[in-house]
Amino acid sequence: MSALATVRAVVFDLDDTLYPEVDYVRSGFQCVANHLAKGEWTADGIFELLWSAFSQGPKDRVFNTVLEQLGRDDNSETIAGLVALYREHCPQLQLAPETIDILDQLKQDYRLGLLSDGFLPAQQLKVEALGLGKWFDKIIFTEQLGREFWKPATKAFEMMSDALGCPPESCVYVADNVSKDFIGPNQLGWQSIRLINERQVHSDIAPVPGGEPGFVIRKLSELIYLLKS
Numbered sequence: 053m054s055a056l057a058t059v060r061a062v063v064f065d066l067d068d069t070l071y072p073e074v075d076y077v078r079s080g081f082q083c084v085a086n087h088l089a090k091g092e093w094t095a096d097g098i099f100e101l102l103w104s105a106f107s108q109g110p111k112d113r114v115f116n117t118v119l120e121q122l123g124r125d126d127n128s129e130t131i132a133g134l135v136a137l138y139r140e141h142c143p144q145l146q147l148a149p150e151t152i153d154i155l156d157q158l159k160q161d162y163r164l165g166l167l168s169d170g171f172l173p174a175q176q177l178k179v180e181a182l183g184l185g186k187w188f189d190k191i192i193f194t195e196q197l198g199r200e201f202w203k204p205a206t207k208a209f210e211m212m213s214d215a216l217g218c219p220p221e222s223c224v225y226v227a228d229n230v231s232k233d234f235i236g237p238n239q240l241g242w243q244s245i246r247l248i249n250e251r252q253v254h255s256d257i258a259p260v261p262g263g264e265p266g267f268v269i270r271k272l273s274e275l276i277y278l279l280k281s
């Protein structure tokens with residue numbers, strides 16, 4: 053594997069790159085469980101149902117599955133209310149000490165960006181909970197540009213390299229999801245690195261054409277070595 057070309061800007065994805073997304077799912081389910089607890093059903097009991105439904109899938113029907121198990125109506129209004137509660141809750145999240153150390157190190161030598169897809173305000177609340185603001189020179193939530201600018205669109209990546217003042221070939225995107233994360237940066241001539249581990253929500257999907265990362269790492273700490281190699 054050849055080395056990275058000279059990098060000036062390191063841009064990160066958020067979910068399953070800077071922290072494990074399952075931590076957010078658990079936090080959201082705890083909030084929903086507290087809301088649904090009633091009578092014989094405790095929040096702990098409902099949390100277990102939610103977690104089990106999520107683990108078994110389908111992941112987009114978790115609330116329906118659990119409401120049915122509880123014998124409650126799963127009409128679209130109720131589901132929309134639970135989804136809003138989940139996306140608007142203030143999550144309990146923490147960065148791993150190793151991640152804090154890596155961001156501290158990178159901040160000394162590189163421009164740093166955060167570029168994230170996903171629903172607002174959920175993504176903003178995650179960034180706040182993790183205290184990420186202090187490391188990043190620029191944060192872009194694609195949702196603020198409009199749904200059509202979610203990955204794999206290239207616009208947010210162009211805006212990022214402009215904002216950081218670094219040409220595309222000196223930017224690297226560090227992310228996890230090969231179905232969408234690397235298509236845009238690859239098209240623009242960015243370098244790309246996939247972080248992969250078995251805890252990730254999307255760890256088992258295959259790359260789409262044009263979506264292959266230039267490099268693969270299994271721990272964020274490998275990034276430091278890769279950048280300096």
Ligand SMILES: [Mg+2]
Nearest residue numbers: 065067068228
């Ligand atoms: Mg991700």
